[in-house]
Amino acid sequence: MSQANPTRTPARTPIALPGREPLLTARGWAAWCLALVVGCVLVPVLNLALPADSALHLSDFAVGLVGKIMCYAICALAMDLIWGYTGILSLGHGLFFALGGYAMGMYLMRQIGTDGNYGSTLPDFMVFLDWKTLPWHWALSSSFVATLVLVLLAPGLVALVFGFFAFRSRIKGVYFSIITQAMTFAAMLLFFRNETGFGGNNGFTDFKRILNVPIATPTMRMTLFVMTAATLLLFFLLARAIVASKFGRVLQALRDAESRVMFSGYAPLGYKLFIWTLSAMMCGVAGALYVPQVGIINPSEMSPANSIEIAIWAAVGGRATLIGPILGAFIVNGAKSWLTVAYPDFWLYFLGALFIGVTLFLPDGVVGLIKRRLGGQA
């Protein structure tokens, strides 16, 4: 990057340092609690307790869709921490999402037991490939606890190693974006291979049970939904705590003027590495929640296009706000599930226009637009 093209965005923080913010304002807590009640009580009641012909009944399709979008919203929140608050645009978050998904998928494949098409204890694709034993990386896949650890560790470790090398040599800006894109692209190629032991291009599907409970029942679906909603809300609190802390302030300073932060005596490596790894782990959790709800995971989740879409969710909602990315994920994916059915040819035009329009006209996203309309700092 030549000096003629400064990469930093102008500082937005006023010179007088604001005092330490509370975790959430009173109104914020009220909204958070409301969301918790809606997600964990109201939706289950509307879906399970009300008869199907009632006007207030929530269809299974709607529950599935919202559950899926909440997983995306976790990704968008993770993306916002690294991009919106630290100024590092990752085009590889799809990889972390997929790694979490694959970790969960391995467990779900083992839970099929001998009910597969070939009646073997091995997953079907291994029988198909004529493998006799489980490969080494499947060793822990029968344990649910180990799987939960793996869901966090697999994306976390990949992010830690990758981030260490990238941030240590001070790769930033578009260079970093391009390298992360290459990373997820390479991983996709790797996972497409049958020899890698993750089911090749079919990935994992046809799940039967989770914790020995059938997976396709309404109760199970609702349990997953409630867990996703609770995770999203907890992650929101976590992100809020980080952003409001001194650590979060340094992150935003790194975003706005990295050199000045360095000259003030801060080493950026640790800050960037922590938030980058945390963001990756959040994506991994999202993936692990996504797979049992959608019922399939395959390498196309790692395609560069998917990762870029995560960025656009955050951008549409509004970067550097925490509610924005969640809103963005709902807006974009809601539009997607409607448009791809109603006007399938039109969807890519819409998505393309969204990318262009948001960057040109809505740099602060929908939340920024609302704030400007209200004229205050809501």
Added chain:
Amino acid sequence: MPIRHLLALLLLLAAGSAYSLTPQQAQAMAVGEGDARIDALHAALAQPDAQTVAFIQALSDDAVKIVGGKALIAKDDKAVDPVSGQEIPLPDNAEDVINNNRMRGELDNALATLKLFAPDVAVRRDAIKTLQGNVDENTLPLLDRAIAQESVAALKDQLGQLRAAALLASKDPAKRLQAATLLAESAQASTQTLLLERLKDEGDPAVRAALQTSLARVVAHLAWGDRLGALFSGISLGSILLLVALGLAITYGLMGVINMAHGELMMVGAYATYAVQGVFQRHFPGAFDWYLLASVPVSFLTAALVGAVLERSVIRFLYGRPLETLLATWGISLALMQSVRSIFGAQNVGVENPSWMSGGVQLMGNLSLPYNRLVIVGFALGVLLAVGFLIGRTRLGLFVRGVTQNRPIASCMGVNTARIDAYAFALGSGIAGLAGCALSQIGNVGPDLGQGYIVDSFMVVVLGGVGQLAGTVLAALGLGILNKVLEGWTGAVLAKIAVLVFIIIFIQKRPQGLFAMKGRSAES
């Protein structure tokens, strides 16, 4: 075999034949046990005449029927006597001749052997190719005759190799020894297999030793062919990467714009080539071979125009915000892809090579350089020289370099930087169009043509550094060759991953790429 070749062949053979096909021979070839039929086929091949050739061809085409133990060639609803050529109505009780795979292989071989006498050089060359690895002692007399008649020196050599291969199965150890020595000069993978197989059964120690020496030489020869082949495909891939990355280097180097729609501009160039091909097919079918020359400027201008429109309408509002530009250009790429899908359909379209680009130069037995790849290497070189000239020697190039190095100062000196941006972006896009035109000659042309190259081409730019064409050239060729050499060891996917890991490690040492512009800014 085309009928006119067959006729020429018949005349040629009929002239010198001592005796002609007898009904007994025809019957022996068509009826009976497999071994007996094959023996009969070989016997007939020793002194073939026109009727024999026609009969073998008919056998291979499943046109021979048996009526009361007599073989007839069926033609529509008539039957022809293979010996006399008399036509008789086809009786109802005619039985089909069943050829098993072995018989079929022998028939194909027999036909290929006969083709060795065809007047057309290409037919003879194909025949030799078919026969490789399929000759035995029975073929020897015909091979000897073919060698005596052959006028093209290269084919004569190949026939000699074939003869040696046939000799290798001989019962006479002296002949085998001679064959083993002769075969050392062959650079065919089939020779290696042949020698290995012979080595397994060989009892005679002298022949064994000769076989082993020959085998070592053939293997060494083949290894060289493989190495050179990998090098060439590396250079070929490198030249494609160079074409793709040249345009990127200009837009990124000049404006710091990561143009994610670069691949789609290539796609625009490829579809422009397709459109020009369509125009030539419809209006100038006579000059079809030259459509590619016309499509070079068309694809350049089309992509440059699209690029200029993009720069004026979107990108110029985003200068200084590279991450936003990245997202906006990604959006552009989605829209471009969908437009092409709407206009040309989601399927790949067919772009044909002009006839002068098909085929290739056969350098060694296992090394041939396809013309289309060679042309693209040359084309990439030409584009590189043109860009180098434009950037290094023209007034526009001077301005471009000035703006790249220091935008505010260039502006102070009176350079209209906004206009230079537009020109440079159009130039970079035009070069992407040229890359698309080149790609249309070696791969599929479809809406996602650009997607496959975008990661690789950015790697080239990242590795090569910004601001120097030399960096881009070195990085493109280096990555291309590294990729292909690794591919030989590890397979395509692992090679790609290894290259990626290499780039990440390389950037640890030189974050600015191979050739970085020197500066004292803490930001750079």
